[in-house]
Amino acid sequence: MTRKKPFWETKSLHEMSQPEWESLCDGCGKCCLNKLINDDGDIFFTDAACWLFDRHECRCLDYGNRKSKVPDCVVLKPRDISSLHWLPASCAYRVLSEGGKLADWHPLISGDPQSIHRAGISVRDRTISENDVLDLDDRIIDWIE
Numbered sequence: 001m002t003r004k005k006p007f008w009e010t011k012s013l014h015e016m017s018q019p020e021w022e023s024l025c026d027g028c029g030k031c032c033l034n035k036l037i038n039d040d041g042d043i044f045f046t047d048a049a050c051w052l053f054d055r056h057e058c059r060c061l062d063y064g065n066r067k068s069k070v071p072d073c074v075v076l077k078p079r080d081i082s083s084l085h086w087l088p089a090s091c092a093y094r095v096l097s098e099g100g101k102l103a104d105w106h107p108l109i110s111g112d113p114q115s116i117h118r119a120g121i122s123v124r125d126r127t128i129s130e131n132d133v134l135d136l137d138d139r140i141i142d143w144i145e
């Protein structure tokens with residue numbers, strides 16, 4: 001019996017349909033965290049999330065209107081693929097753009113959106129709102145990936 005390869009193994013990021021592209025997001029929530037960058041271009045993640053981020057569900061509270069509510073929210077597009085270095089190493093867009101494979105905990109592999117939370121890859125219940133932060137330097141954190 002032959003298995004049909006899934007779209008993320010046969011299509012480039014540029015070739016994917018909008019629903020396919022969206023489904024690649026594993027829901028880790030790390031792109032909604034504030035990041036700091038030093039003079040050498042090193043990026044430091046914090047645990048301070050965008051004010052519109054649901055810290056338990058790990059998703060945007062108003063995804064459809066996110067750009068109007070948070071103007072500097074980055075909406076990922078295939079054309080941005082060459083500049084995805086600021087995303088966490090676990091992010092599916094970055095993984096695929098670097099020639100890697102989706103991990104076992106990715107919802108597209110496991111078939112379960114909760115698998116990323118069980119695996120401890122997401123930021124579920126581990127963030128605070130940026131509105132409650134006085135100094136972002138105090139919130140720098142080393143996430144697992």
Ligand code: SF4
Pocket residue numbers: 024025026027028029030031032076087088090091092093
């Ligand atoms: S870092 Fe990547 S996989 Fe995680 S929520 Fe953001 S876009 Fe989705």
Ligand code: SF4
Pocket residue numbers: 031032033050051052053054059060061062063066067070073074
């Ligand atoms: S507006 Fe929504 S998608 Fe954008 S950073 Fe904030 S929580 Fe994340």
